[in-house]
Amino acid sequence: MSYNTGKKESSPVSPLKKRRASWSELWVNHHHLLSSSPLDLAAKFQSLTPPISKSKTLLPDFTLLLPDLILIRVIQKIPNSQRKNLSLVCKRWFRLHGRLVRSFKVSDWEFLSSGRLISRFPNLETVDLVSGCLISQPNLGILVNHRIVSFTVGVGSYQSWSFFEENLLSVELVERGLKALAGGCSNLRKLVVTNTSELGLLNVAEECSRLQELELHKCSDSVLLGIGAFENLQILRLVGNVDGLYNSLVSDIGLMILAQGCKRLVKLELVGCEGGFDGIKEIGECCQMLEELTVCDNKMESGWLGGLRYCENLKTLKLVSCKKIDNDPDESLSCCCPALERLQLEKCQLRDKNTVKALFKMCEAAREIVFQDCWGLDNDIFSLAMAFGRVKLLYLEGCSLLTTSGLESVILHWHELEHLKVVSCKNIKDSEVSPSLSALFSALVELQWRPDTRSHLSSSLTGTGIGEKGGKFFKKT
Incomplete structure (x- = not known):
């Protein structure tokens, strides 16, 4: 007979059952995670996390x-x-x-002036304010795209080409915005802004000592008075007069101010600027670290090419969308840019033989020559390229007036040519390739030959060894 005493018998505790780790213990040891790899972290969470009942639907936030x-x-x-x-x-x-977030393009100026931009993105290094400087209503009317900027306008509001200039924020508002930006983004490395002033630049320079790249739209000589405050500035883009958008003047005075204030400049781009020989000469003498100069939409005064010979360390000269290069070049030029390695011409008018001759004479030390969509580059003009004595790379694209014979007459004189790229030049034909030109092709390190859509030379050369000198590969398009 058994008696029920009312007491429950206690079950023996299994020696294998361990006490579950508490969340507080896990939190105290969080400093060990700083030196752990992601795989180590996953293993620790799996071993330390207490089991969760299957009936629970919410998982803890690891x-x-x-x-x-x-x-x-x-x-x-x-x-x-x-x-x-x-x-x-x-x-x-x-x-x-x-x-x-390191880069941001401001489209709403209120986002900057209210302080929300800085509080939301405290570590910005690149800021573009051009679109934000325009008074424009989003999601209305027409989107206007320009190679400089894009903006929206209401239907019927775009009455004249002066719309952009008429709807820019005032200089005072831009100054206050730059001051707020500089106060919260001391690590700023690149700034793009329009319609600012000398004071606006000084506010940025005072707080952002690390700024290395600056792009100024609607720039003028007076704005450049504040440029010297940027001690570490290396890349500068000045946008002066832009047809269809706004009018502003950068003359020799502004270029001289720039030269005196930016002596550590490495890259300089001048868009719609109206300087001349004196300004370019001053830049060459003062900015001795300058390696790359780009002139876009050239409005320079006659004779400005002569100032390039003072740029002793210039390695790259790039001309873009220039209807004229130099109205009255000095044909008696005897000096060239001694360190120049690359001449690049894009969408330029090359109809004036005297101008092209002066340009090629100034750049005769170049080792790389690039022509892209240049008007007027026929056999006669291209023959002037024989002034280049040590060319290693030639790139032709969109040069529809140049023929096979015109190309051959020049490049056969370049005994150091290693890279040849011919793209979309419709008057250069496979059928007109002479044995001399074929022999040149076989000696090249790289050949990219696609003058037109009917060209079959690239495929027919496969396996012949042409373009494979020195174990290099033959590059096809």
Whole structure:
């Protein structure tokens, strides 16, 4: 007979059953995670996380165990196109995502002036303010695209070419915006802005000592008075007079101010500027580190080419969309740019033989020559390229007036030519390739030959060894 005493018998405790780790213990040891790899972190979470009942639907947020530095490192591994979605997870991820953004294009000036831009993205290094400087209503009317800027206008409001200039923010508003930006983004490396003033540049230079690249739209001589305050400026783009958008003047005075203030300049681009010989000469003498000069939409005074000989360390000269290169070049030029390595001409008018001859004479030391969509480049004009004695690379694209014989007559004189690229030049024919030209092709390191859509030379040369000198590959388009 058994008796029930009312007491429950206690079951023996299994020696294999361990006490579950508490969340507080995990949190105290979070500093060990800083030196752990992602695989180590996964193993620690798997071994330390207490079991969760299957009836529960909410899982604990494991990211709470990660310090900000670790979580930022994880987010950095995700492609930029997907990071924006991560900012929608929670407020913490929203804040961390803002810390990772380095570049921003402002389209709403209020976003900058209210301080929200700086609080949202405190670590910005590149800021473009051009679109934000225009008073424009989004999602209305017509989108106007220009190679300089794009903006929207209401239906019927775009009455004249002066619309852009008439709807720019005032200089005073731009100054205040730059002051707010500089106060919160001391790590700024690149700034793009329009319609600013000397004072606006000084505000930026005072706070952003690391700024290395500056792009000024609607720039004038008076604005450049503040350019010297940027001690580490290396890349500068000046946009002066732009047909269809706005009128502003950068003359020899502005170029001289620039030369005196930016002696560490490495790259300079002049768009719609009206300087001349004196300004280019001053830049060459003062900016002795200048390696690349780009002149776009040339409005320079006659004789400006002569100033290039003072740019002793210039390696690249690039002319873009120039209807004229020099109205009255000095034909008696005896000096050239001694360090020049590359001459690049894009969408330029090359009809004036005297101008092209002066340009080629100035750049005769170039080793790389590029012609892209240049008007007037026929056999007669191209024959002047024999002035280049040590060309290693020639790239022709969109030169429809040049023929096979015109090309051959020049490049056979270039005994150091190694790279030849001919694209979309419809008057250069496969059938007109002479034995001498074929022999030249066989000696090249690289040949890219696609003068027109009917060209079959590239495929027919496969396996012949042409273009494979020295074990190099034959490059086909």
